Amino acid sequence: MNIKGQSFLTLKDFTPDQIAEFLDIADWLRDCKRKRVRVSGCEGKNIALIFEKTSTRTRCSFEVAAYDLGMGATYLDPKASQIGKKESIADTARVLGRMFDGIEYRGFGQEIVEDLARYSGVPVWNGLTNEYHPTQMLADLLTIRDYFGHLAGIRLTYMGDARYNTGNSLMIACSKMGLHFTCCAPKKYWPNAELIEICRGYAAESGATLTFTEDVVSGTTGADVISTDVWVSMGEPDEIWEERINDLLPYRVTMDCMKRAADGAIFLHCLPSFHDLNTEIGRAISERFGINEMEVTDEVFESPYSKVFDEAENRMHTIKAVMYATLSEEPWPGNRA
Numbered sequence: 001m002n003i004k005g006q007s008f009l010t011l012k013d014f015t016p017d018q019i020a021e022f023l024d025i026a027d028w029l030r031d032c033k034r035k036r037v038r039v040s041g042c043e044g045k046n047i048a049l050i051f052e053k054t055s056t057r058t059r060c061s062f063e064v065a066a067y068d069l070g071m072g073a074t075y076l077d078p079k080a081s082q083i084g085k086k087e088s089i090a091d092t093a094r095v096l097g098r099m100f101d102g103i104e105y106r107g108f109g110q111e112i113v114e115d116l117a118r119y120s121g122v123p124v125w126n127g128l129t130n131e132y133h134p135t136q137m138l139a140d141l142l143t144i145r146d147y148f149g150h151l152a153g154i155r156l157t158y159m160g161d162a163r164y165n166t167g168n169s170l171m172i173a174c175s176k177m178g179l180h181f182t183c184c185a186p187k188k189y190w191p192n193a194e195l196i197e198i199c200r201g202y203a204a205e206s207g208a209t210l211t212f213t214e215d216v217v218s219g220t221t222g223a224d225v226i227s228t229d230v231w232v233s234m235g236e237p238d239e240i241w242e243e244r245i246n247d248l249l250p251y252r253v254t255m256d257c258m259k260r261a262a263d264g265a266i267f268l269h270c271l272p273s274f275h276d277l278n279t280e281i282g283r284a285i286s287e288r289f290g291i292n293e294m295e296v297t298d299e300v301f302e303s304p305y306s307k308v309f310d311e312a313e314n315r316m317h318t319i320k321a322v323m324y325a326t327l328s329e330e331p332w333p334g335n336r337a
Ligand code: CP
Pocket: 054, 055, 056, 057, 058, 059, 128, 136, 270, 271, 272
């Protein structure tokens, strides 16, 4: 593929072949990293990292990947930049586009990242918006491919809040790449009808199926991958915890879910996760509502089913692949024929 100069805003913008190639590039870059082989093509470039919401994995992935590729990275934290407060997105984009070769944005509405791409004139990478989390999807797909050797035909069940960035993006990723996607959640947490319709179109092409159920037993039986995310996302108000806990407690990933899944099933979570009391929020929720673990039990999180740290490492390799594909002056070896 030649997507040099393009932005990476949502997987909706990419074909299944292009998504597979991002994974191949990530695989190659991971191999180079492990063998300590330097990769050329991006040296001397500079990237800006705008974070209007906090991050551990995404920020570190962009920074480490940038340094590995010989690029400079400038981090703008949630409080320090003028973006949106004293300066419009369009003005910010036009300024940053004069200084940087690429811009990562994490924050609120998808329209912000679209505007950054429209006005900056350089590739913009979506590091998470309310609607989508596309770099996370490449890491999830790579992890699934690492474990099962293929993507098409894998049965993935997502439990919990499926109408936000992670749930939406997993439905897109699965339907594009031929995985059978099951949304196991109360109906009000299913992705919106318009996005489901779009994904049904992708599924018709790829052979994927989409299933929506409120029934935990049928939703988890025979799954190859069970995945979940936090019940309250960044930017959502504190007041909704009570409703979310009441609604989603039956959709916690437990050992019973994993035992009902297929032989060799794995558990994935984009992280961070509330699976014990070793976080401030986890302890506060425990005091208020009397629960000691939320979207996944500590038993599952710490079990051999759990591949969450492989998934986290793959964030870096896949984010590096996105930057390489959109910025590099050289084609990657797999594209040289
Ligand atoms: N999964 C993920 O995006 O993690 P961070 O919020 O730490 O970046």
